[in-house]
Amino acid sequence: MKTYDSCYYDRFLKGKPILFINFRGRLLFEILMGTIFYMVLASIFDSGQPLQWKGLVFSVWLFMFISEGIFGFNKIIACKHPWHTHTKGRILFLLGFSIIWFSLAVLIARYAKPFVQGGQPMTDIAYNVSLTIAILFVTIYVVLLFAYNYHQSLSFVMLEMERLQQDKLKQDYRALQDQVNPHFLFNNLSTLIAIIRHDKEAAIRFAINFSDVYRYVLESNKHRSIKLVDELKFLKAYGALHQERLREGLIVEHHLDEKYYNWHLPPLSMQLLLENVIKHNVATKATPLKLQIFTRDGKIIMVNNINAKTTTYSTNTGLSNLRERYRMLTDKEVVIVKSENEFRVELPLIEC
Structure with a gap:
């Protein structure tokens, strides 16, 4: 040319x-x-x-x-x-x-x-x-x-x-998004295998719900950002998959202001955080894992109590992946605070 x-x-x-x-x-x-x-x-x-x-x-x-x-x-x-x-x-x-x-x-x-x-x-x-x-x-x-x-x-x-x-940023962003999919698929297949061993009927329900959830994952991968209301619907469906297995061991509370529903954030952000919470903590009826999700000052805040597992394999790519995706969308930083009894993540919302 x-x-x-x-x-x-x-x-x-x-x-x-x-x-x-x-x-x-x-x-x-x-x-x-x-x-x-x-x-x-x-x-x-x-x-x-x-x-x-x-x-x-x-x-x-x-x-x-x-x-x-x-x-x-x-x-x-x-x-x-x-x-x-x-x-x-x-x-x-x-x-x-x-x-x-x-x-x-x-x-x-x-x-x-x-x-x-x-x-x-x-x-x-x-x-x-x-x-x-x-x-x-x-x-x-x-x-x-x-x-x-x-x-x-x-x-x-x-x-x-x-x-x-701009082309490089788009390619880098898609590469970062692609890292999420195998991670997501691997963890949920492991969950499905665990359920099959105890309750085949629950495993069937889990597989059906999982197909719907993964359809959302594939669809959201086409977008750099997505509305909070859509991400929230997906998070509830995704949380229901784990609720099937953990029962009273997992308690998730949502308190989101509707004025932020049309604000944006990277796809699968909240799912990744929920996945990490479940992966790194014990969630049983005796020691329930409680996750609170709420909005404040233009941010999504996710707070959970710490019931740390003694041994957990981690590649440490989840949160770093999320930080990188945010850097490509906004100059606002993801805030992560860990104390002795609580783990807190603040995700800035993007007003569109």
Whole structure:
């Protein structure tokens, strides 16, 4: 794919260019420059004399010849010498061509002007003054052309860098989400195996509920964030799976303010925390595991008592995964506080 700088396609940049890049705009600009040039010379050498339209047309043509030649050469070298990768070479080529092209235009003007206007050749003084003013005008044009090209090239590079950065963030985010699925599947299959050993009917109910829950997992993986109300529905269904096995050993209380229902958080965030709570704590009728979930100050807060298991295998990827996903969505941090008797996690909600 050719870059914007190479062929001047307005597919990456929005808005109007800072210089007259289309032919009509350039033509008006060149006519204006040629007219001003002629008026300045006329006021110096032909003060009080009527303006000659042939001289005006010749001046306009001269500036069109110089400007379009430089612009055309700039466009030709753009493909092989883009500004953002060959800045020095581009400047040298363009300056060199501009000097040669301008010299040719001056040579043509010196010998063609008398024939066009039907007058005498230009005096040395008139020639030198005209040359100086012409150099000034052409220098302005070339500087503007440089500024325009560099601006457009820099804008293109910045947009490309931003696009690549966003693509990387999306890929990293999906990679982090993909870490959750195998973890989720492995733990719940282990739970299902444990239930089968004791109650086959409960295992069937668990498998049916699990299929519904996993359908949500697959669907939520398509989104970077999800509404709290949807995540809460899933959490209740997911908690019911464990309630089937743990009975009175697991107590989950929900106290969420409905004003936060349409706020967002990463998918499976609350599920991951509930999973960790169950995984690292004993939950029996004699020593129940109690989890409280509530909202406060734009946060979801999950607090559980600690009934720590003596041996628990952990890869320590769950909470770090959750922190990374939050970093990609917001500058607000996940807060984790562990005391002797309580484990507390605060998840910031994202207002959309």
